[in-house]
């Protein structure tokens with residue numbers, strides 16, 4: 001079993017299992033935010049980025065049985081010959097509340113916050129007149145986070161729990177917005 005995965009290998013698996021464009025974008029957004037946070041925190045941008053890229057790998061496979069969400073991703077990656085415990089634990093734990101896992105490590109909190117914040121940022125951009133990421137800022141995103149009915153499916157607690165990974169919310173939101181802005185052409189917003 002391999003204990004690391006290259007981005008090229010990860011992209012090939014991602015292309016194999018994910019067909020829906022909105023899901024691809026969400027996973028790329030998660031990747032780019034995770035890379036940015038790793039660089040900021042002195043972790044490995046490649047492995048954290050891949051954790052973001054692959055975190056929803058099983059979404060089209062589990063269909064409506066979300067109790068398997070995360071676990072199926074681990075099964076897929078193990079069947080491909082990978083065993084990367086820290087990455088796998090974070091992928092399973094990001095589905096806390098829908099599966100039976102709990103977030104415990106810094107990486108768990110960081111992945112859950114990163115993949116959740118993509119939902120608030122992209123929903124916010126969609127209500128802007130020019131629908132462009134250049135119009136997003138920390139203040140506006142925090143304001144929308146407080147409105148429960150705005151992007152209601154997004155778990156605010158997961159975003160606020162970034163503080164359990166020793167990163168303050170404002171810094172996290174700033175880095176997340178900047179990360180998405182860096183690939184705005186690809187995201188089409």
Ligand SMILES: [Fe+2]
Nearest residue numbers: 026055056115
């Ligand atoms: Fe996700």
